[in-house]
Amino acid sequence: MADAPVALRDVTYAYGKGELARPVLRDVDISVGPGEIVLLTGPSGSGKTTLLTLIGALRAMQQGSAVVLGQELMGATERQRVALRRRIGFIFQQHNLLGFLTARQNVAMALELDGATGERARLARAGEILGAVGLGDRGESRPDQLSGGQRQRVAVARALAGAPGLILADEPTAALDRQTGGEVVRLLRGLAKGRGVPILMVTHDPRILDIADRIVAMEDGRILPSEGAAGAPRPLPPFRR
Amino acid sequence: MNVLARAPPAPPPPAHGALPWAGQPAGPAPPPPAAPSRAPSPLAALRLPLRLAWRQLRFEKARLFSAIAGVMFASVLVFMQLGFRSALFDSATALLAAFRADIFLMHPMTLVSFRPETMPRARASQALALPEVQAAVPVYLAQATWRSPENGSRRPIQIIGFDLEAGVMDFPGLAPLIERLKRPDSMAFDLRSRPEFGDIARLLHERGPFDAQVGNRHMEVVGLIEIGPSFGADGNVVMSELNFRRAVKERAASAIDLVAIRLLPGADPQAAKRRLAEALPGDVMVLTQPELVAWERRYWEDATPIGFIFMFGSLMGLVVGMVIVYQILFSDIASHLREYATLKAMGYSNGYLGRVVLSAALILAVLGFLPGFAASTLLYDVVGKGTFLPLAMDTERALGVFAMIFAMCAAAGLLAMRKLRDANPADMF
Ligand SMILES: Nc1ncnc2c1ncn2[C@@H]1O[C@H](COP(=O)(O)OP(=O)(O)OP(=O)(O)O)[C@@H](O)[C@H]1O
Numbered sequence: 001m002a003d004a005p006v007a008l009r010d011v012t013y014a015y016g017k018g019e020l021a022r023p024v025l026r027d028v029d030i031s032v033g034p035g036e037i038v039l040l041t042g043p044s045g046s047g048k049t050t051l052l053t054l055i056g057a058l059r060a061m062q063q064g065s066a067v068v069l070g071q072e073l074m075g076a077t078e079r080q081r082v083a084l085r086r087r088i089g090f091i092f093q094q095h096n097l098l099g100f101l102t103a104r105q106n107v108a109m110a111l112e113l114d115g116a117t118g119e120r121a122r123l124a125r126a127g128e129i130l131g132a133v134g135l136g137d138r139g140e141s142r143p144d145q146l147s148g149g150q151r152q153r154v155a156v157a158r159a160l161a162g163a164p165g166l167i168l169a170d171e172p173t174a175a176l177d178r179q180t181g182g183e184v185v186r187l188l189r190g191l192a193k194g195r196g197v198p199i200l201m202v203t204h205d206p207r208i209l210d211i212a213d214r215i216v217a218m219e220d221g222r223i224l225p226s227e228g229a230a231g232a233p234r235p236l237p238p239f240r241r
Numbered sequence: 242m243n244v245l246a247r248a249p250p251a252p253p254p255p256a257h258g259a260l261p262w263a264g265q266p267a268g269p270a271p272p273p274p275a276a277p278s279r280a281p282s283p284l285a286a287l288r289l290p291l292r293l294a295w296r297q298l299r300f301e302k303a304r305l306f307s308a309i310a311g312v313m314f315a316s317v318l319v320f321m322q323l324g325f326r327s328a329l330f331d332s333a334t335a336l337l338a339a340f341r342a343d344i345f346l347m348h349p350m351t352l353v354s355f356r357p358e359t360m361p362r363a364r365a366s367q368a369l370a371l372p373e374v375q376a377a378v379p380v381y382l383a384q385a386t387w388r389s390p391e392n393g394s395r396r397p398i399q400i401i402g403f404d405l406e407a408g409v410m411d412f413p414g415l416a417p418l419i420e421r422l423k424r425p426d427s428m429a430f431d432l433r434s435r436p437e438f439g440d441i442a443r444l445l446h447e448r449g450p451f452d453a454q455v456g457n458r459h460m461e462v463v464g465l466i467e468i469g470p471s472f473g474a475d476g477n478v479v480m481s482e483l484n485f486r487r488a489v490k491e492r493a494a495s496a497i498d499l500v501a502i503r504l505l506p507g508a509d510p511q512a513a514k515r516r517l518a519e520a521l522p523g524d525v526m527v528l529t530q531p532e533l534v535a536w537e538r539r540y541w542e543d544a545t546p547i548g549f550i551f552m553f554g555s556l557m558g559l560v561v562g563m564v565i566v567y568q569i570l571f572s573d574i575a576s577h578l579r580e581y582a583t584l585k586a587m588g589y590s591n592g593y594l595g596r597v598v599l600s601a602a603l604i605l606a607v608l609g610f611l612p613g614f615a616a617s618t619l620l621y622d623v624v625g626k627g628t629f630l631p632l633a634m635d636t637e638r639a640l641g642v643f644a645m646i647f648a649m650c651a652a653a654g655l656l657a658m659r660k661l662r663d664a665n666p667a668d669m670f
């Protein structure tokens with residue numbers, strides 16, 4: 001699919017050099033369609049995180065081709081990679097909010113790289129999106145005044161604030177209890193679907209597999225053949241009652 | 242499935258309206274926003290990192306205050322060192338700086354005024370040959386022993402003898418004394434001489450003119466003038482040429498130490514200086530007054546470790562300040578590596594984060610310098626009064642020290658910035 005937000009072909013990656021090189025990804029093909037929510041699962045050490053950092057332009061490619069939001073990452077410069085990252089929303093295992101900023105300022109950090117919006121517009125927009133994650137009244141709280149689930153919801157708001165073309169999340173529920181984790185990913189799903197933003201999420205959490213449009217399993221650096229036709233996403237299910 | 246956990250109980254349309262940017266839930270998903278964002282304006286590219294740095298510094302008050310204290314300490318140290326240095330050099334050349342003339346002639350071998358090389362008195366009259374020279378006054382300099390009229394202790398004192406009526410060397414307080422100084426064996430005492438010479442001002446006030454011993458001669462102190470002690474002379478007395486010869490018998494009248502020249506009003510000192518240098522033989526050097534002072538000052542800078550000592554002291558202050566600022570910035574980065582890495586993952590460039598660190602350094606420079614400046618101004622006043630050193634804050638030095646503190650903090654920031662490389666966004670997942 002040419003206009004897929006994520007399209008990887010034959011991506012191979014190894015840590016270490018020469019004799020010590022240890023292949024972690026082998027001939028990985030994966031694509032994420034517009035607005036699609038793809039969950040990536042697999043045993044520990046199978047290379048999920050590595051794959052995500054390659055797609056997120058956080059790591060330089062070694063072999064194969066990866067087109068993310070129209071940018072070919074094989075041979076991309078540091079500058080191109082930094083520019084691409086601005087168009088991707090990241091959600092990490094930990095919230096990684098800046099402790100010295102309020103929730104609203106943290107969300108606004110995702111907008112400060114965009115010269116088109118002024119300070120007032122940024123804060124208003126941050127406030128709006130905090131409202132959308134149910135934290136409209138906690139905008140002036142610092143992260144240490146929020147609960148774990150609330151922090152992760154601020155992180156979701158931050159990932160979405162910059163109007164990203166893609167969201168990458170690596171075990172965003174790992175630091176949360178099941179109940180809270182479920183709430184956060186469903187919230188994320190609702191917001192992403194509403195805006196048509198595709199999500200690629202790594203997870204071990206069986207309780208959240210139901211949010212996916214498609215589940216991709218990895219093992220030992222390879223994508224396992226899926227039950228359905230490979231590459232063809234299932235039709236989008238309705239996401240609202 | 243597909244339960245929006247926090248979906249409001251209201252029916253879909255209003256609920257949807259609560260998310261103004263949300264696309265239509267039905268039909269194909271709207272395309273992702275494609276247009277890459279505009280780059281921030283250059284001003285915002287400096288202002289936003291500065292604001293971020295300030296918010297981070299402000300958050301940890303204890304760290305901020307220790308950093309400010311460090312920079313303040315460095316500022317005070319540098320201010321004091323530079324203040325002492327210039328005060329000592331200023332006082333080293335106080336005698337020559339007190340002379341009032343446009344141009345001076347001096348023997349080229351004279352290194353320092355208290356140990357002059359003599360030159361022929363004829364040079365003064367030769368200088369008069371130039372039309373723009375209004376007056377050329379021979380000056381005699383010598384050191385002699387002064388016996389304190391209070392307790393009899395003896396100390397060397399500087400004697401300055403010249404034609405008082407020529408009106409060339411016009412020390413403050415000299416003019417009204419000229420008539421009395423014409424009397425044999427009379428002299429004027431420098432009231433800013435060090436106190437060890439005796440409290441001459443009080444004695445003069447109590448007794449009127451009184452006898453004091455200079456060299457082996459008794460001479461009368463008839464009044465007070467103002468010059469100030471210098472390195473070569475703790476005190477000064479001024480007398481007429483004739484009295485000088487009486488006090489310093491071994492000196493031939495034809496051997497003089499300095500010629501002070503006054504030019505006609507409107508004459509160009511530089512041009513006159515060049516013409517004098519051409520007209521006079523090689524045993525004299527022609528100097529303007531600032532050059533004469535600089536000559537003397539250079540002697541003290543080269544011949545003594547004073548300059549080095551104070552430069553070393555200033556440098557130590559800056560190094561200590563830099564280490565403190567570096568430590569603070571470094572630990573700030575080290576303890577926020579995850580946050581910095583997150584910012585990198587969000588698309589913040591290394592350059593942007595570097596600007597954040599540099600901004601923090603420069604904020605510390607300003608916040609530490611201002612109280613340091615205030616404290617130093619106060620200390621100058623207190624210490625200056627206690628040591629008789631001319632310590633005073635001036636704009637030039639304030640700006641100079643600020644530049645040094647600024648550079649110190651910038652260097653610390655640049656060093657600390659290297660730690661940013663450890664913030665690797667790929668390690669964040
Ligand atoms: N920075 C690194 N340097 C060297 N080897 C690494 C590095 N990061 C990961 N690896 C190795 O690469 C392999 C894949 O790691 P990766 O983190 O991608 O697995 P994962 O599927 O995300 O596992 P988990 O589910 O435990 O997070 C592992 O064997 C790991 O030891």
Ligand SMILES: [Mg+2]
Pocket residue numbers: 048049050170670
């Ligand atoms: Mg992982």
